[in-house]
Amino acid sequence: MKSRQIQLTAYPKGEPGPDHFNLVEVDLPKPGDGQVLVANRWLSVDPYMRGRMSGMRTYVDPFPLNGPMEGGAVGEVIESRSDQLKKGDWVQSMNGWRDAYVSDAKGLQKIDTSILPPQAYLGIAGLTGMTAYVGLKRIIGLKEGETVWVSAGAGAVGSASIQFAKAMGAKVVATAGGADKVNYCKSIGADGAVDYKATDNLAKSVREAAGGGVDAYFENVGGSHWTAALEVLKPKGRIAACGMIQRYNDASAQPIPDNLTNIVAKSLKIEGFIVIDHMDLLGEFIQDLSGWMMAGKVTGEETVREGLGEMPNAFLGLFKGENLGKMLVKL
Amino acid sequence: MKSRQIQLTAYPKGEPGPDHFNLVEVDLPKPGDGQVLVANRWLSVDPYMRGRMSGMRTYVDPFPLNGPMEGGAVGEVIESRSDQLKKGDWVQSMNGWRDAYVSDAKGLQKIDTSILPPQAYLGIAGLTGMTAYVGLKRIIGLKEGETVWVSAGAGAVGSASIQFAKAMGAKVVATAGGADKVNYCKSIGADGAVDYKATDNLAKSVREAAGGGVDAYFENVGGSHWTAALEVLKPKGRIAACGMIQRYNDASAQPIPDNLTNIVAKSLKIEGFIVIDHMDLLGEFIQDLSGWMMAGKVTGEETVREGLGEMPNAFLGLFKGENLGKMLVKL
Known part of the structure; x- marks a missing residue:
C-alpha cells in the first residue's frame, strides 16, 4: 500500500516558503503482529514546529530532511493485527504530516469520538485544554461564584481557562497585552479584561475589573504579574503556576x-x-468538556483547510495570522 | 474570699526591675450563676509580655497600672455554679499573674490532664506546639522518611517542629543563628544543623547537612531563607509559611x-x-503529642520557679537567658 507524506527539503533560514516542502509517495509495509494501519483524518499545524525546521537541536531533535515529519494527528484504524485496537477505532498520535501509517498499537492513544468530535483532541481536548482544566480544577480548586484572574488570557491555555472557568460558574477577569487580545478575552466570556501594557498599576486595574479582590490567579506570565497577584488576592487565595517552562527563560x-x-x-x-x-484527571476532563461543548458553553474555535497538499500553506498561514483558534487540516 | 495577684506599678523605661511589680491581696466575689472559682496551679511568663508593659498600644492594649495583668494560666475548678464545668476540672485561661479568679465558665478552655501534664498546655501542647503540628501535618503533609528543613530551629515553633518531625519519622535539618542555637537544635534531635550567620551560601550548607535536597521547608524567617529554600527543595517540595506576622515587619x-x-x-x-x-486538628494533636511524650520522643523542656511571689523574677529571668525551654511558675 502507498502513503503520501509531506517532507522537508531544506532547513529554511528566516521565513519558510512552499519550496521547502515536498509531497512524496512512500510504500507502507503490511501491519505485523501487534500493529495497526491508520488512516489520518485530521492533522495539526503548530507554531512550535518552526523550531524543528531550524536544523539545530533545541529541546527536541530537528525534523529530518527528505524524511517523515512529526505532528499531532487523529486517525481511524483501517486494519488491525492487535488485541488492543480494532478496525474503526480512532487514535491520536504524533504521526502527522502524512495520510496513513503503520504503527505498534501500544504507542497510540485511543480516543472516544462518541462524546467529542475527533479533531477536538488536537485542540481544546488536548494537552492545552487539559492544562487549563488541571490548573482550575485541582490546583486552584475553583468553586462556583468565585472570581479568578486568568493571565495571558488570549493564549492557548489562557483562552481555554477563561471558558472553563465560566463553565464552572466562576467570574473571570483576564489580562492580556493589547486591545485586540483584550477584546478577544471578552468575546469568549471574560467578565472583565485588562490590557496590562496600558496600565501602570496592574493590581489596581485588575481589582477594578474584578470589582474587588480575586479568589484565585492562574499564572502563565511571571514577573510583574506575580507582584500584582500577591496584592490583589483575597485571604486564602490560591495561585496555580502553569508549567510552561519555556516562557521563563528570561x-x-x-x-x-x-x-x-x-x-x-x-x-x-x-x-x-x-x-x-x-493525567489521572483526563477522563473527568473529557466528560466535563463534552458536557460544556454540547451545552454551547465552550467552543474550540477552529480554522480548517482541506487536503494533505494544503499542509504547508496551513503551517505558513500561522505566521500570517490566518487562523482564528486552532489551525487544522482535514484529510 | 481573698486572692493574691501581681500588679504593675509603673510602665518601665528600658529594662524592668522588681520595683515595677507589687503583690496585692484583693477580694474575690462569690461565683454567680454560670460562673466558677478557679485556683491557678501553673502560670506562664513570656517575652511578649514586655510589650504590654510599655504603656503604648501595640496590637493589644497595655497592662493596666495597679490592676490585674494577663497571661497564660492553668488551674483547677474549686467551686462551680456552671453546668459546663465541675469541681476538679482543669482549665486553661489568660487569667495569669494571680492565684485564683472567678469567671464565666464559657470563657475557659477545659483541658485533659489524664493524657498530658497540665503545664504542658502552656508550652508544647499550647498554640506554639499546635502551630508546629499544623505546619508539618496539614500544610506540609510530612511523610515518614522525608527530609524537612526547619528554620529558626531554636525558637519556640522551630524547636517543637524539630521534635515533632523526628517523632513523625522524618529526617530534620535545622538552621539557627549562632553556635549555641545550632547545638541546641542537635540536642533535641536535628540530624543536621547549620549556623546561617556562619555561611555565605545557605543553600549549599543546608544541602550538605541534608545530604541532598529537602522535601519540605518550614518557614519561620523570611528573606534570604526563601531564596535558599526555593533552591534546595526537591521537585514537588512543599513550604509551610508560618503566620508569625510580627517577624515580618521589616x-x-x-x-x-x-x-x-x-x-x-x-x-x-x-x-x-x-x-x-x-483548630479542628487540636484533638488529633493532643493525642499524637501525648503518645510522643509517653514514648520519650518529645520533651517539653521546662524551667520551673515556685510561688506567686517569684513571678517578677521568673519574668525578668527570661531576658537574662535563665530558662531552658519554657519558663513556668508553679503555685
Missing part, C-alpha cells in the same frame, strides 16, 4: 515581587504544576 | 528571592497559614 530580567509576606499575611497557597503529573 | 529590607520560577520548574507548593484556622 525570568531573571523581570521584576521580582517584594510582597511575598502576603503569602503569610493572607494565608495564600501557591502551587506550580506540570500537566503530565495529573 | 521584610521590605530583606533580600527578595529571584528564583520564583523554581515554583513552576519543580512543581513546588507554598502555603501560608495561621494556626487559628486549623
Whole structure:
C-alpha cells in the first residue's frame, strides 16, 4: 500500500516558503503482529514546529530532511493485527504530516469520538485544554461564584481557562497585552479584561475589573504579574503556576515581587504544576468538556483547510495570522 | 474570699526591675450563676509580655497600672455554679499573674490532664506546639522518611517542629543563628544543623547537612531563607509559611528571592497559614503529642520557679537567658 507524506527539503533560514516542502509517495509495509494501519483524518499545524525546521537541536531533535515529519494527528484504524485496537477505532498520535501509517498499537492513544468530535483532541481536548482544566480544577480548586484572574488570557491555555472557568460558574477577569487580545478575552466570556501594557498599576486595574479582590490567579506570565497577584488576592487565595517552562527563560530580567509576606499575611497557597503529573484527571476532563461543548458553553474555535497538499500553506498561514483558534487540516 | 495577684506599678523605661511589680491581696466575689472559682496551679511568663508593659498600644492594649495583668494560666475548678464545668476540672485561661479568679465558665478552655501534664498546655501542647503540628501535618503533609528543613530551629515553633518531625519519622535539618542555637537544635534531635550567620551560601550548607535536597521547608524567617529554600527543595517540595506576622515587619529590607520560577520548574507548593484556622486538628494533636511524650520522643523542656511571689523574677529571668525551654511558675 502507498502513503503520501509531506517532507522537508531544506532547513529554511528566516521565513519558510512552499519550496521547502515536498509531497512524496512512500510504500507502507503490511501491519505485523501487534500493529495497526491508520488512516489520518485530521492533522495539526503548530507554531512550535518552526523550531524543528531550524536544523539545530533545541529541546527536541530537528525534523529530518527528505524524511517523515512529526505532528499531532487523529486517525481511524483501517486494519488491525492487535488485541488492543480494532478496525474503526480512532487514535491520536504524533504521526502527522502524512495520510496513513503503520504503527505498534501500544504507542497510540485511543480516543472516544462518541462524546467529542475527533479533531477536538488536537485542540481544546488536548494537552492545552487539559492544562487549563488541571490548573482550575485541582490546583486552584475553583468553586462556583468565585472570581479568578486568568493571565495571558488570549493564549492557548489562557483562552481555554477563561471558558472553563465560566463553565464552572466562576467570574473571570483576564489580562492580556493589547486591545485586540483584550477584546478577544471578552468575546469568549471574560467578565472583565485588562490590557496590562496600558496600565501602570496592574493590581489596581485588575481589582477594578474584578470589582474587588480575586479568589484565585492562574499564572502563565511571571514577573510583574506575580507582584500584582500577591496584592490583589483575597485571604486564602490560591495561585496555580502553569508549567510552561519555556516562557521563563528570561525570568531573571523581570521584576521580582517584594510582597511575598502576603503569602503569610493572607494565608495564600501557591502551587506550580506540570500537566503530565495529573493525567489521572483526563477522563473527568473529557466528560466535563463534552458536557460544556454540547451545552454551547465552550467552543474550540477552529480554522480548517482541506487536503494533505494544503499542509504547508496551513503551517505558513500561522505566521500570517490566518487562523482564528486552532489551525487544522482535514484529510 | 481573698486572692493574691501581681500588679504593675509603673510602665518601665528600658529594662524592668522588681520595683515595677507589687503583690496585692484583693477580694474575690462569690461565683454567680454560670460562673466558677478557679485556683491557678501553673502560670506562664513570656517575652511578649514586655510589650504590654510599655504603656503604648501595640496590637493589644497595655497592662493596666495597679490592676490585674494577663497571661497564660492553668488551674483547677474549686467551686462551680456552671453546668459546663465541675469541681476538679482543669482549665486553661489568660487569667495569669494571680492565684485564683472567678469567671464565666464559657470563657475557659477545659483541658485533659489524664493524657498530658497540665503545664504542658502552656508550652508544647499550647498554640506554639499546635502551630508546629499544623505546619508539618496539614500544610506540609510530612511523610515518614522525608527530609524537612526547619528554620529558626531554636525558637519556640522551630524547636517543637524539630521534635515533632523526628517523632513523625522524618529526617530534620535545622538552621539557627549562632553556635549555641545550632547545638541546641542537635540536642533535641536535628540530624543536621547549620549556623546561617556562619555561611555565605545557605543553600549549599543546608544541602550538605541534608545530604541532598529537602522535601519540605518550614518557614519561620523570611528573606534570604526563601531564596535558599526555593533552591534546595526537591521537585514537588512543599513550604509551610508560618503566620508569625510580627517577624515580618521589616521584610521590605530583606533580600527578595529571584528564583520564583523554581515554583513552576519543580512543581513546588507554598502555603501560608495561621494556626487559628486549623483548630479542628487540636484533638488529633493532643493525642499524637501525648503518645510522643509517653514514648520519650518529645520533651517539653521546662524551667520551673515556685510561688506567686517569684513571678517578677521568673519574668525578668527570661531576658537574662535563665530558662531552658519554657519558663513556668508553679503555685
